[in-house]
Amino acid sequence: MAFPRLASIFSRGSRYRPFLRDFSFTLFGIATWVPVCIFINQHVGELTFINGASMYPYLNTGYNNSTRKDIGYTSKWNSFHNLERGMIVTFWSPDHPEVLAVKRVIALPGDKVFTRAPYPYPTAIVPSGHVWVEGDNRDREASKDSNYYGPISMSLITGKVTHVLYPWSSFGSVKWWEFKGKTRVIKARE
Incomplete structure (x- = not known):
């Protein structure tokens, strides 16, 4: 009772x-x-935990020395609009759709990219509505990117990483416009 x-x-x-x-x-x-x-969280912005070696040396500078993760702020406002070469974006991996990946935009629609292995062709033209993304780490094993699965649809992009919040030594805005890529890209006529 x-x-x-x-x-x-x-x-x-x-x-x-x-x-x-x-x-x-x-x-x-x-x-x-x-x-x-x-x-x-869905439409304005969120914290993104960045782990792994794919964005080394720009992000996760101590990936081989510790298990800590970098923390970045991802802006989700107009996530796939006004993309520019060099921006760091988050997107749902085409290879593993449950994984949120972090890579750098290398080429925009219409650009011609000189690819690396394991991509089956020496060059690729990025189709409309797609972008070419790559990790900053040049080690092929460290990063599955567009050289692995080809150009990604812009609809997979969930946000742009605009700031690094942790570690304190990297704290500040992401200066994507200073990025000098090693991948050769011939820009499309605008």
């Missing part, structure tokens, strides 16, 4: 009533912020 005891907890004269009122008010306050947080 637990119900009479439960009813006494919620009765008017119960000593638990102020606690339950405060608790329910706090719970309601937290619950109303959940949709706001989800909206911000």
Whole structure:
């Protein structure tokens, strides 16, 4: 007979009533912020944990010395609009759709890219609605990028990494415009 005891907890004269009122008010306050947080995470921006060797040496400078991950801020506002060569983007991997990958945009639609192995052809023209992405690490084994699966659809892009938040030595905005790539690209006429 637990119900009479439960009813006494919620009765008017119960000593638990102020606690339950405060608790329910706090719970309601937290619950109303959940949709706001989800909206911000889906459409405005989020923290991205960057691990692995694919973006070395620009990101994860100590990937071979420790297990720590770099943390970046990813802007999701107009994620695949106004892309430029050198920007670092996050996207759903075409090879493993459950994995969020981080790579650098090397070529835009219409550009001719001189590819590396294992890509089957020596050059590739990036089709409309696609971009060519590569990791900064030149080791073929360290990065699965467009040389592995070809140009990616812009619809797979979820955001642009705009700032590095951790480690403190790399803290600041991502200066993508300073990037000098090693992959030869012939830009399309604009």
